[in-house]
Amino acid sequence: MTLPTERAAPEWPTVWLANPASRSGRAGYAVWRERLAGALNLVAATLCEDPTALDAAVERAVGDGIRRVIVGGGDGTVSRAADRLRGTPTVLGVVPLGTGNTFAEGLGLPHHPEALAAVLASGPVRRLDLGWVEGSSGARVFLNSVTLGVSARLVALLTAEVKRRWGWFAWPLEVRRALAETPAVLARVASPDGVEVFRTRQLVVANGPTIAGPIHPSADSSGQDGLLEVFRLGGPSSYSMLRAAWHLVRGWLPRDREARFRRVPRVEVATDPPVPVDVDGDLWGMTPIACRVLPGALAVLAPAPGGGRHGRRGRRQGGGGGDADGPGGPGGP
Numbered sequence: 001m002t003l004p005t006e007r008a009a010p011e012w013p014t015v016w017l018a019n020p021a022s023r024s025g026r027a028g029y030a031v032w033r034e035r036l037a038g039a040l041n042l043v044a045a046t047l048c049e050d051p052t053a054l055d056a057a058v059e060r061a062v063g064d065g066i067r068r069v070i071v072g073g074g075d076g077t078v079s080r081a082a083d084r085l086r087g088t089p090t091v092l093g094v095v096p097l098g099t100g101n102t103f104a105e106g107l108g109l110p111h112h113p114e115a116l117a118a119v120l121a122s123g124p125v126r127r128l129d130l131g132w133v134e135g136s137s138g139a140r141v142f143l144n145s146v147t148l149g150v151s152a153r154l155v156a157l158l159t160a161e162v163k164r165r166w167g168w169f170a171w172p173l174e175v176r177r178a179l180a181e182t183p184a185v186l187a188r189v190a191s192p193d194g195v196e197v198f199r200t201r202q203l204v205v206a207n208g209p210t211i212a213g214p215i216h217p218s219a220d221s222s223g224q225d226g227l228l229e230v231f232r233l234g235g236p237s238s239y240s241m242l243r244a245a246w247h248l249v250r251g252w253l254p255r256d257r258e259a260r261f262r263r264v265p266r267v268e269v270a271t272d273p274p275v276p277v278d279v280d281g282d283l284w285g286m287t288p289i290a291c292r293v294l295p296g297a298l299a300v301l302a303p304a305p306g307g308g309r310h311g312r313r314g315r316r317q318g319g320g321g322g323d324a325d326g327p328g329g330p331g332g333p
Helices: 025-039 051-063 075-085 102-107 113-122 150-157 160-180 238-250
Strands: 014-018 042-047 068-073 091-096 125-135 138-142 145-149 185-191 194-200 202-206 228-232 262-264 266-272 276-279 282-286 289-301
Touching: 014 025, 014 051, 025 042, 025 068, 025 113, 042 051, 051 068, 051 075, 068 075, 075 091, 075 102, 075 138, 075 289, 091 102, 091 113, 125 145, 125 276, 125 282, 138 289, 145 150, 150 202, 150 276, 150 282, 185 228, 202 266, 228 266, 228 289, 262 266
Parallel strands: 014 042, 014 068, 068 091, 091 289
Antiparallel strands: 125 138, 125 289, 145 202, 145 276, 185 194, 185 266, 202 228, 228 262, 266 289, 276 282
């Protein structure tokens, strides 16, 4: 499906939705409702008090032929909306009101609110890949990553209350505890490159240019290449994991033999024992899982490619704060 234009227009009918459970969602909702009303054709606005209300509002907008849905919240909120918008001509706009805002980082959204409003009103429309994960909990899209191990335990420790209170500082406060409480597992990873079996405490399946904050899996990471980036963050020891994490931050991970780095269109992951899975910051089911790419499945408002990787973060638009969202509903692509 192709869009009739490569740039949005202010006169497009637009719906504004925000998640009050995100760190700045409730305060940011009214501010952005007024800002958007002055920049584009805002026909409806809703503060979605629970995840099902967000689902219904997005589906209603698509059914009514709304050209643009702007969503305010963190990665969980945006991921949930994307699950309903995939494969439709309705364009997604993002106002980052969460703690991490990883997807917004990858889009390279402007730091300044007025500049972001201008992008949302008349910026370029880009078609991005979505990840698709299937498992015992059903199936859903993912924008950023599917992970298991230490990160999944960290998600369980980082409650909405903790993230609202501490913002970005919540992560280092809890990461030592997550490391101590996460044993190594035996992972079996099957992809078109073959089958690998190894022990690790952290496995990542990434889609798009960022996996957390300004961290990129590789220099070639893209949301438009039809590929997932699959890697382990070291072996079973804490030292190995910390060493691989340092290489990830420095951009050396694809060359790290411990990472077992692969760029593939699909992958299946099983572990012994089965462990919880984190999808875009939400705990979602258990292993085994299967992941693949839905090429160009989401239309998004974002600056032209080139500004996204090094663009300034959008998390200061309305503060940070993780979502209290649950997973998206089951269904096939």
